[in-house]
Amino acid sequence: MHELSIAQSIVDAVETRASECQATKVKSVRLRIGEANCIVTDSLTFCFEMLTSLEPLLSGAHLLIDFVPHQAWCDHCASEFPVQNFVAQCPTCAEWSNTIVSGTEFQILEMEIDAATNVAT
Ligand SMILES: [Zn+2]
Numbered sequence: 001m002h003e004l005s006i007a008q009s010i011v012d013a014v015e016t017r018a019s020e021c022q023a024t025k026v027k028s029v030r031l032r033i034g035e036a037n038c039i040v041t042d043s044l045t046f047c048f049e050m051l052t053s054l055e056p057l058l059s060g061a062h063l064l065i066d067f068v069p070h071q072a073w074c075d076h077c078a079s080e081f082p083v084q085n086f087v088a089q090c091p092t093c094a095e096w097s098n099t100i101v102s103g104t105e106f107q108i109l110e111m112e113i114d115a116a117t118n119v120a121t
Pocket of ligand 1: 093
């Protein structure tokens with residue numbers, strides 16, 4: 001279950017950034033996660049909520065996930081197609097593709113915080 005270690009990394013990163021921003025509360029964290037990372041988002045959310053419940057700064061923070069499908073590009077058909085189980089083979093012409101269009105993303109997009117001073121988040 002690698003979701004727990006991923007959730008821990010996210011919590012650590014968010015906590016560091018929140019401290020830098022002098023946040024008093026983290027209200028939400030938005031992630032972009034590609035399908036190719038094989039992350040079970042329900043499991044990640046569960047781990048995130050468990051870890052944040054132990055941190056006063058992050059307690060009750062919502063985890064928002066933008067899920068990006070795994071897609072590849074076929075040069076032969078000049079079209080995009082979904083990668084099935086890591087097999088990037090075009091369903092139309094059966095050509096193999098080396099061009100992954102999306103699905104490998106993993107980033108913290110944004111976080112919403114309350115700060116002691118009324119600066120913009
Ligand atoms: Zn094709």
